[in-house]
Amino acid sequence: xxxxxxxxxxxxxxxxxxxxxxxxxxxxxxxxxxxxxxxxxxxxxxxxxxxxxxxxxxxxxxxxxxxxxxxxxxxxxxxxxxxxx
Numbered sequence: 001x002x003x004x005x006x007x008x009x010x011x012x013x014x015x016x017x018x019x020x021x022x023x024x025x026x027x028x029x030x031x032x033x034x035x036x037x038x039x040x041x042x043x044x045x046x047x048x049x050x051x052x053x054x055x056x057x058x059x060x061x062x063x064x065x066x067x068x069x070x071x072x073x074x075x076x077x078x079x080x081x082x083x084x085x
Contacts, residue, residue, distance in 0.1 A: 021041070023040060029072075
């Protein structure tokens with residue numbers, strides 16, 4: 001992801017410790033006239049779950065997609081990940 005110019009990573013940290021991250025990318029689509037965002041990774045340390053860290057990361061990624069000109073954002077997760085769904 002780090003070498004792909006269409007990939008982005010945002011981190012949440014407390015003091016100097018990373019407690020979560022979100023990864024997303026932008027791509028073009030035949031259906032949409034603008035870029036599309038795809039969030040496919042969101043991880044928060046177990047100790048910090050349920051405290052709004054994931055929500056802040058998600059909102060930051062959505063704002064990032066908006067600033068990049070995305071007209072749509074998709075979020076993917078494994079079917080078995082009931083907490084994420």
